[in-house]
Amino acid sequence: DTGVSQNPRHKITKRGQNVTFRCDPISEHNRLYWYRQTLGQGPEFLTYFQNEAQLEKSRLLSDRFSAERPKGSFSTLEIQRTEQGDSAMYLCASSRSGGGNQPQHFGDGTRLSIL
Amino acid sequence: KQEVTQIPAALSVPEGENLVLNCSFTDSAIYNLQWFRQDPGKGLTSLLLIQSSQREQTSGRLNASLDKSSGRSTLYIAASQPGDSATYLCAVPLGAGNMLTFGGGTRLMVKP
Numbered sequence: 001d002t003g004v005s006q007n008p009r010h011k012i013t014k015r016g017q018n019v020t021f022r023c024d025p026i027s028e029h030n031r032l033y034w035y036r037q038t039l040g041q042g043p044e045f046l047t048y049f050q051n052e053a054q055l056e057k058s059r060l061l062s063d064r065f066s067a068e069r070p071k072g073s074f075s076t077l078e079i080q081r082t083e084q085g086d087s088a089m090y091l092c093a094s095s096r097s098g099g100g101n102q103p104q105h106f107g108d109g110t111r112l113s114i115l
Numbered sequence: 116k117q118e119v120t121q122i123p124a125a126l127s128v129p130e131g132e133n134l135v136l137n138c139s140f141t142d143s144a145i146y147n148l149q150w151f152r153q154d155p156g157k158g159l160t161s162l163l164l165i166q167s168s169q170r171e172q173t174s175g176r177l178n179a180s181l182d183k184s185s186g187r188s189t190l191y192i193a194a195s196q197p198g199d200s201a202t203y204l205c206a207v208p209l210g211a212g213n214m215l216t217f218g219g220g221t222r223l224m225v226k227p
Binding site: 004006031033035040041042043044045048050055056058091093095101102103104105106107108109111 | 119121146147149151156157158159160161164166204206209210212213214215216217218219220
């Protein structure tokens with residue numbers, strides 16, 4: 001169990017640029033989640049995958065955001081035409097499926113700063 | 116819509132004190148409740164998960180309780196240490212995909 005890995009750890013970019021983040025879940029976990037956390041707040045759910053299928057998207061996920069998990073392993077989250085309000089910590093989590101009592105394990109996040 | 120609230124938002128205690136962090140939720144139809152720790156600039160570390168059929172879970176100096184009927188959970192930390200300083204978050208799953216709804220967290224500082 002090597003834990004959930006996220007890259008990059010930090011991303012600084014100018015407003016209007018596109019950015020992409022990567023998440024590598026724990027290998028035997030088939031569920032993968034993306035959350036966003038702003039300073040002083042708890043994380044908010046963005047989207048989740050079971051294997052390669054994206055099964056749920058929050059209304060927070062505007063059409064500038066897209067997430068993929070092409071082979072059911074790693075996932076990417078892309079933000080197009082970034083805005084100041086996109087500045088946040090983007091957290092990835094993974095878990096096993098099967099019942100409602102599987103804990104989610106989080107990565108260290110990618111901190112995005114929009115100049 | 117599930118809402119999760121944590122009180123207090125911040126807490127400062129001297130080393131060695133026992134302390135209680137509170138978490139409340141509005142919809143009692145939950146599968147479980149999970150407590151996390153977050154250090155500054157880091158991700159979340161899972162501390163305890165209490166299933167809906169359980170009343171409490173213990174891990175070392177941590178004890179979490181769950182009262183579904185009243186919509187409350189507490190995290191008890193015994194003999195606090197400076198290394199316990201962090202933000203503590205509670206979360207409950209929502210929907211078939213178990214997407215987590217988080218409280219705003221309690222920022223704990225334990226002074227030596």
